[in-house]
Amino acid sequence: MYPREELDEMVRLWLSSNRECERLGDWRPLASLYTEDATYGWNLGPELEFMAVGRQEIRDIALGQEMGGLDGWRYPYQKVLVDEVAGEVVGFWKQVAEATRPDGTPYEVAGIGGSWFRYAGEMKWSWQRDWFDFGNATALFVEMIQAGVLTDGMKRRMERAGGRPDGWYRLGGAPVALWDRP
Template identity: 45%
Template structure:
């Protein structure tokens, strides 16, 4: 049995990253990105910020599959998020990947609609009893540019019904969406999620995206969500 505390070598991280890029390509081709959930640890966390008081966080592989690369990406058929540059820090077992957000939708001149600005993902990877996995992920992107591109597509009459349905699914009532004040590190640590918190390198006074919501509020999101868009699509 391998030593789970042994640091990862650069070769191991690069091998894992190559497999991550491969599953991204396969998921994009199939239109079902939920298969990427298997690249996350069972207690992994995945989050990002929509606005100062609207943060997304999925806790555990099931929420990542159902919410982060499920509900959050449904309706974005044909969109692709191509990695253009990767930075690996083997000392800290971290990866930063920069990606482009392209829609697969062409304007009248034949140019593809693209969300401009800087987008990327920051990963922590680690050794688990299932092999090397993503133990936490945090994304960033240009939200004003995202809204601008979506509006351009709609105004041009090129938005498919699946995209229009996806855009109607928003706000704090959607699973995984939290107010900044709902992120409580002390309650998370007391809930048994302390391992995930430690593995994510979370510190008190974080920016909100780095923290986790209290488990009771996670449950509320699951119980209150009675509908979801019918379109299928996800994102990495």
């Protein structure tokens, strides 16, 4: 159990760090907010899941490789729920591209995205699991390809999408299960 004030401070730190990473177009600095042995994963549909184990994999793979090409994207949190008894936080966010449609509306992934965190003290997360609407994200990327509005970084990301990138595992084959918590 952690004091509510400490968890609220962690959330403030997390949100301000996210905004700074959005501004920089580089998500890797967020790795400093995880414990050395933290795990970070998400599901990629009926056959695949992603898992990064340890701060270095979180920095290099989850925040580097997987967020690579998403420069100019924002992930504004819409709501954050804090459970000080369990030491857990859940945040709901949107995925919004910098590019806009001809009518001026931003390209935005439909559906709900979010992150579920386990706090470890000392302003660090020990566990994070994300969810997002993979089908709607794919549909939006196809729409952006057809409109010719992908950034150069996203084009490079799409070019290297063949095969199975680091951190991607067959469902149930990751080194840590999605539901395993410390």
